[in-house]
Every structure is written in structure tokens, then in C-alpha cells.
Amino acid sequence: MDSKPPKLVVKRDPEGTRRRILEAAKSQFAKFGLAGARTDAISEVAGSNERMLYYYFGSKELLYVAVLESMYADYAQKESELDLSGLQPREAMAALATSIWAHLWDNPEWIGLINNENLHQGRYLKSSEKLSETISPVVEVVRSILTRGADAGQFRSGIDPLDFYVTLVGMGYYIASNRFTINAFTGRDYAHWSDRQNISEMHLEMLDAYLRSAT
Amino acid sequence: MDSKPPKLVVKRDPEGTRRRILEAAKSQFAKFGLAGARTDAISEVAGSNERMLYYYFGSKELLYVAVLESMYADYAQKESELDLSGLQPREAMAALATSIWAHLWDNPEWIGLINNENLHQGRYLKSSEKLSETISPVVEVVRSILTRGADAGQFRSGIDPLDFYVTLVGMGYYIASNRFTINAFTGRDYAHWSDRQNISEMHLEMLDAYLRSAT
Amino acid sequence: MDSKPPKLVVKRDPEGTRRRILEAAKSQFAKFGLAGARTDAISEVAGSNERMLYYYFGSKELLYVAVLESMYADYAQKESELDLSGLQPREAMAALATSIWAHLWDNPEWIGLINNENLHQGRYLKSSEKLSETISPVVEVVRSILTRGADAGQFRSGIDPLDFYVTLVGMGYYIASNRFTINAFTGRDYAHWSDRQNISEMHLEMLDAYLRSAT
Amino acid sequence: MDSKPPKLVVKRDPEGTRRRILEAAKSQFAKFGLAGARTDAISEVAGSNERMLYYYFGSKELLYVAVLESMYADYAQKESELDLSGLQPREAMAALATSIWAHLWDNPEWIGLINNENLHQGRYLKSSEKLSETISPVVEVVRSILTRGADAGQFRSGIDPLDFYVTLVGMGYYIASNRFTINAFTGRDYAHWSDRQNISEMHLEMLDAYLRSAT
DNA sequence: TATGAATGAGCATTCATTCAT
DNA sequence: GATGAATGAATGCTCATTCAT
Numbered sequence: 001m002d003s004k005p006p007k008l009v010v011k012r013d014p015e016g017t018r019r020r021i022l023e024a025a026k027s028q029f030a031k032f033g034l035a036g037a038r039t040d041a042i043s044e045v046a047g048s049n050e051r052m053l054y055y056y057f058g059s060k061e062l063l064y065v066a067v068l069e070s071m072y073a074d075y076a077q078k079e080s081e082l083d084l085s086g087l088q089p090r091e092a093m094a095a096l097a098t099s100i101w102a103h104l105w106d107n108p109e110w111i112g113l114i115n116n117e118n119l120h121q122g123r124y125l126k127s128s129e130k131l132s133e134t135i136s137p138v139v140e141v142v143r144s145i146l147t148r149g150a151d152a153g154q155f156r157s158g159i160d161p162l163d164f165y166v167t168l169v170g171m172g173y174y175i176a177s178n179r180f181t182i183n184a185f186t187g188r189d190y191a192h193w194s195d196r197q198n199i200s201e202m203h204l205e206m207l208d209a210y211l212r213s214a215t
Numbered sequence: 216m217d218s219k220p221p222k223l224v225v226k227r228d229p230e231g232t233r234r235r236i237l238e239a240a241k242s243q244f245a246k247f248g249l250a251g252a253r254t255d256a257i258s259e260v261a262g263s264n265e266r267m268l269y270y271y272f273g274s275k276e277l278l279y280v281a282v283l284e285s286m287y288a289d290y291a292q293k294e295s296e297l298d299l300s301g302l303q304p305r306e307a308m309a310a311l312a313t314s315i316w317a318h319l320w321d322n323p324e325w326i327g328l329i330n331n332e333n334l335h336q337g338r339y340l341k342s343s344e345k346l347s348e349t350i351s352p353v354v355e356v357v358r359s360i361l362t363r364g365a366d367a368g369q370f371r372s373g374i375d376p377l378d379f380y381v382t383l384v385g386m387g388y389y390i391a392s393n394r395f396t397i398n399a400f401t402g403r404d405y406a407h408w409s410d411r412q413n414i415s416e417m418h419l420e421m422l423d424a425y426l427r428s429a430t
Numbered sequence: 431m432d433s434k435p436p437k438l439v440v441k442r443d444p445e446g447t448r449r450r451i452l453e454a455a456k457s458q459f460a461k462f463g464l465a466g467a468r469t470d471a472i473s474e475v476a477g478s479n480e481r482m483l484y485y486y487f488g489s490k491e492l493l494y495v496a497v498l499e500s501m502y503a504d505y506a507q508k509e510s511e512l513d514l515s516g517l518q519p520r521e522a523m524a525a526l527a528t529s530i531w532a533h534l535w536d537n538p539e540w541i542g543l544i545n546n547e548n549l550h551q552g553r554y555l556k557s558s559e560k561l562s563e564t565i566s567p568v569v570e571v572v573r574s575i576l577t578r579g580a581d582a583g584q585f586r587s588g589i590d591p592l593d594f595y596v597t598l599v600g601m602g603y604y605i606a607s608n609r610f611t612i613n614a615f616t617g618r619d620y621a622h623w624s625d626r627q628n629i630s631e632m633h634l635e636m637l638d639a640y641l642r643s644a645t
Numbered sequence: 646m647d648s649k650p651p652k653l654v655v656k657r658d659p660e661g662t663r664r665r666i667l668e669a670a671k672s673q674f675a676k677f678g679l680a681g682a683r684t685d686a687i688s689e690v691a692g693s694n695e696r697m698l699y700y701y702f703g704s705k706e707l708l709y710v711a712v713l714e715s716m717y718a719d720y721a722q723k724e725s726e727l728d729l730s731g732l733q734p735r736e737a738m739a740a741l742a743t744s745i746w747a748h749l750w751d752n753p754e755w756i757g758l759i760n761n762e763n764l765h766q767g768r769y770l771k772s773s774e775k776l777s778e779t780i781s782p783v784v785e786v787v788r789s790i791l792t793r794g795a796d797a798g799q800f801r802s803g804i805d806p807l808d809f810y811v812t813l814v815g816m817g818y819y820i821a822s823n824r825f826t827i828n829a830f831t832g833r834d835y836a837h838w839s840d841r842q843n844i845s846e847m848h849l850e851m852l853d854a855y856l857r858s859a860t
Numbered sequence: 861t862a863t864g865a866a867t868g869a870g871c872a873t874t875c876a877t878t879c880a881t
Numbered sequence: 882g883a884t885g886a887a888t889g890a891a892t893g894c895t896c897a898t899t900c901a902t
Contacts, residue, residue: 170389
């Protein structure tokens, strides 16, 4: 017999409380921005109270920075899980692009947070010691694919890996981030699967055409 | 006898006041977002007072919509001034792209406002009767160039003009909009002229390689 | 016929509103101190709302400084109204002391504010440009009486006017300021008229005995 | 076998913790008043945590009362240590005054607490059973000196010992308690040793002149 | 048209205090 | 006896907005 049955409602769950506040904040900041997000709304969504927000994070701004840090930690892990070693250069690049673009559509909060941070000119990103020292390892992956392709005579040589990576990301980012204004002004909605498929195919062909073009 | 001497300073400039409030609002909304911008700051920058903001625009949100409308009116005029008729298809497309990208860097407030509007999922854009009916005529310009190029055997055929236009815009938009986060995570700052030149050249070559590639 | 009868409730009264807030603040700060006084209580007592407190004074602390300034302005005026020119030195000094002591009992808020300011080590007094330059003219009055008395052979000479003034004020201040703790520990309540009369008489005799004593 | 190794650091010091909280509270209440002092600051200064404050004292207000009680217990002990039996009446009174005034300057927290309690009109002092029954024995000391002096023909007779004691204390209290406001308004700083010496000498002469004056 | 005065609702943050271990 | 976690009720202050002139 259990004299002490597990409580249905866990009242003490420090790590859980912290995490729930962080998740709620991620969602609210992504939706409303730093100024627009409300601390009471964050606490309520987290199922906690406002006081705990300050207990764990100190202030709204520090919570915002913690959200940015957590977001990038997630992204870094995702990147590290990607294995392109078994693929030929052309397929590898296509797989990388597809994976990144999928991540953007699967994590809509990501774009809200990034746009917000650009609105603030990256000042909170810079204020984080954790983040300001992060350098994305994925650029090295791109460099490696470009080198393999060039050595095999499939790609043109002399391509700057960072420029190429930024271009590749931007193709997917722009249509995800700006889908509402694009829709308002052109009538096209890239949230629709088929429209997104079409333009993504164009993007892949465009990247490939560039890689294979003569200098 | 002067029982009522004339006031020394009587400033009445209705159209000027309205315009100054609109300009100030554009700048503040771009910098701080809809929630973050303050009506008193807007009035002060405009050299007016809060009451006039309400007199002319009714509310903060309506002022925000007026800013969006004004922004697009400017853009539409800019587009209409562009004359590509004398150029060959390849040069025409390059000139169009270059012109659009330049506009983005010359009007940083533009990007702040667009990003903010995407944060709000385009709801204010939709609420404007003026804007929701606007269809950008530039897509027709793109279609025309594509047709001319295909007819001349220089471009592949079957390209969707809207997808191509969106891709072209996105290349410039992404590096302008996200320059702060890109800088934070990669160390590269596309606000620097030479870095921007390099990637823009890559973009032009990429668009061109795609246009000229076989289906 | 009056087509426009005066309104019973005056809604617009800038100077009145400001003054009522200041009066309410004086009372609340005297009773509860700077930390203990509540902005909402002040506004309510003033018959205004919290927003106006900030409109007119900027912050709770600045309001506190304004209260100190106003308090001393009142005191300075009171001092300037005192005319001792027609009295003999001994009577003049007695009249001055009596007048000051009466002021302390007639303005209980005065003592609360002064004690509070001493609790804060005078930092708000120093922060006021108006106050930090005030030098009480009453010391000159004391000096003049002392000189007259010494010249007439009635007073000892060489008395420092400021020390004497401080001593004189302190006699009345201490029993007014500390009447509660004195009462708690000795059972005597100097708020009672007769008890206050007795000790005040002792104080007058003491000052006089000193003035007339040999060096 | 050690299944439960002893904790390396086990700090259990009940009496020490209580005392450190009391000391920290004395300092904080003296500096900031009852409302201005913060429980977390008190705990931190005490090197303990907020919970223990409630464990030992029940509430912030009860802690405040405990501080008052402790303060007076210290004072009472100090008084009881004073031995004036070997001195002549005039010297005895001077020694008593000097001793009391020195205590005020040596214990600045004392004045902060007393002023604060007067701000609250002595309500917490009254709420303490320990304190409300205390009657300072020092008044009996004064009475005894006065009687001795009168019997010896050195002092005038009929002096109320309590009034005299209060006057004597007040002389030192006022310049210590109000040194900041006095400094702000007159420029004199009685924290300076020489200035304090001068006025204290005046005070001693004044008391003596009164004692020796004719009725 | 223009402006100082006024307001209520809401904001981030802090407080003393209590709970669970 | 001691401590980290949790909370509700403020608290000072700001916001967009409106009133009266």
C-alpha cells in the first residue's frame, strides 16, 4: 500500500516552473515583441505567477535574453544532428537547404524572435555573453560541401561559403517571415503547401544553377 | 487703442503639422514597433502635441495604418519612375534587382515597418482599404522581362513571375533586415559596402544563371 | 440674468490642483515618511488622481523635495513677520523663543518632515537648489539682540549667536518631536498645556540665567 | 560503512542567528525607518534568510518592537553602570550630561530609531509590554543630585527633576538628531568635534547657571 | 487649429509573508 | 533549525486618450 500517493498537482517543481515561464515567454515575445508582451500574460500562460518570473529571471528584459539564448541552443542542437556525410555535393546542398527551410516553417516563433531582435538592432543578442561568442558551425559544413563539389569538378570554385549560406537561408526566411505582407500585396500565400513547394523548387534550381555555372 | 494686441507668434500650418506627425510616427514605429512607440514621443519629435495626433488621425493604431499607407504610396511612386524599356532582358532584370535592393538600404524605416507588420500577421495592412486593393504593378514588369527573354531564347521558359520577383526581393531584404543578427552570429556586417557588393554580385549571377539554365 | 452661472465643481484649476497635491503630500510625508507615504493616498487626499502628481511634480521624490521647499518658504515668511525692535534685549529674546516654540507646536507636520529629512541625512534638502542656498536670517536677529544686551551690560559677551540660536530652538524642538517616546518612558506628556508651560518657563529662565551669568 | 556521510558544513547557531538578525534590523530600521527597511535586506545583512526572520520574530513589526526593546535594554545597562556617588553636585550633573551626550553620538542608530518611533507617535513602544512599564531610573539620579545641591545651598530649590532631565537630554539630542538639517540651513556641522565641544560647553554653563540662579 | 489639464486603466516590479521540504 | 520556492496584494509610475478652453 502506498501511504504517500503521488500528488496529482505538483506544487514544487523548480525546473519545471522555470521552463514553463521560458516557453510562455518565447511564445509571447514572438507574437507581440518585447514591448508588446505582457508579464502577466506570460505568467498566466506559464501557469505560474508574475513573482516567479522575477525570481528566476530578474526582469522582463533578462527573460527576453534568456529566451534568445534558449532559442539558439535549440537551433545549435538541431544543426548538430544533421548528417550529410553520405551524400554527393549537389544532394548534400539540397538536403541542407531543405532542412533549414523546414526548420523555419516548423518553428514560427523563431522568426518572430529574430525579427524582433533585428528591430532592436541586435542589442540584446550582444548583451548576452553566451550568445555573442557563438559562431554557427554550419558555415563550416557549407564550406566543406563547396570544396568537395569544386574538387569533383561539379561546382565553380571561389564561392564564399558565408555569402552562400546567408543567401540560402534568406530564400526560405524571407517567404516565411514576410508571408503576410507578401500576401497582402500580391495575393499569394506561401503558407500554402503547393505554393511553397513551387518556389522552393525554384530556389533549389537557382542555387544549383549558380553552383554549376562557369565563373 | 489696442485692446487686443495681436499675438506675436501665431503658427497655423495644418498640412505641415499633419505631415510632421506622420514623418515622426514613421520613424518611431520603425524603431520601436507599434506597441513600443509612444504617442508623446511622436508628438515631441513632430514638434506638435499629443492632442493633434488624435485630431488628425483618431488613434495610435489609425496613425500606424496611415504610416503604412504613406510608405507604400512612396514605394509605388518610386516603382513607377523606373524605366527599363531600353534595356536587354538580362540587363533589365539586373537593373530592376539593383534598384530594389538600393531602395531597401536607402529606406531603413521601410524594413522596420514591414517586419513589424509581419509580426502582427499583416492585420493592419488588411484593415486599410487603400492598401488591401493595391497590387504591385512591378510584377507585370517582371513578367514582361521574362517573356522578352524567353522569346529571345536567352531565358528558360515557364518561370512564375511572382515567385521570381519574391526571390529577387528576398535576397536583398534578408541581408538588410537581418544584418544585426547575421552580424552577431557570423561576424559579417552587410552594412559594410564591400561585403554588400560581394554578396549582391553573387545574387545577380545566381539569378542570371537560373534564368539561362536549361529546364 | 446670468446665463452662465458659476460651476459649483470647478474642473479646471491648475494652480489649485497643484497646491492641493502639495498640501496632501505634506501631511502624508509628515505622518508616514518618504517610504511610508503612498502616492495613491496623497492623490486621494488631494481630491485628484495619481497621474496629476506626476504631471506636476515628476516623481514621488521630487514631490517630497517640493514639500520641503514649500515648508521652508512658509517658515521664512513667518520669521520675517516677527518684529522685536521695540523690546528690551531680555524681553526680545524671550519673545523670540516663545514665538519659535509656538510655531513648532502649531505646525506638527513641520517636525515630522524635519525628522524624516534627518533620517535621510539631509540628502533631499541638499538636492534642492532653492534650499541649499537659503541661510536663515533669524540668526542675525539673535546676534543683534545679543549685541544690544551686551552693550547695555545686561548680557555676558562673547556668545556665539548660532550656538545660542540652536540651543534655544532645540529646547522647544526636542519636547515637541520626542513627546511620544518621552511619554512612554517617563509618563509625562508635554502635549498637555500645563506641563509644557512649566518646562518652557524653565527654559526661559535657563536662557536668561546664562545670558546674565558672568563669563 | 558510511551510508550517510556527515555534511561538511553544518551551521546551526540558533542564538547567533537571532542576534545577527536583530543587529541587522537595528541598523536597517535606523537608516530607513519601519516602512523603508526591507526584510530581504535585513536577512542579507544578517547573513541569514528571510524565513528565519519570521521564525524568530513573527513579523516585520514584531521585529521592529524587538529592536526597540533591545535598544532600551542596552541603554538601561549603560545608565546603571554610571557611578556619580563620589562627585560634588555640580560635577555630578556635568558628568551625567556629558555621559548622556556622548552616548547619543556613539550610538547614531539610537537616534534614528527614536525619531522613527516618534514619527509613529510611539505606538510600537506602547505595544511592548516590556517597554511600557519601564521607567527610567536615571530621573531618580537627577533628583538625588538636585536635592544634594539644594541641601548644600549650591542649587536653587524647587526644580522639577524630570523637566530638568528632559532639558539636559534634549540639548545633546537636538544637535545630534538634526545635524543634517542644521548643516543645510546654517552651514554649521556639529559632527565636527570642535563645534560640538563649543556648544556643549555652552550647554554645561547654561545648566549650571540655571541651577545656581536665584528663584 | 491648437494646447495645457485631466483621467482610468494598465504596466513592470517589489513587498511581506507562507508553503513544502 | 534552516532554506529554496511560491504567492497575492500592493506600489510607483506610464499609457493612450479626452476634456475644456
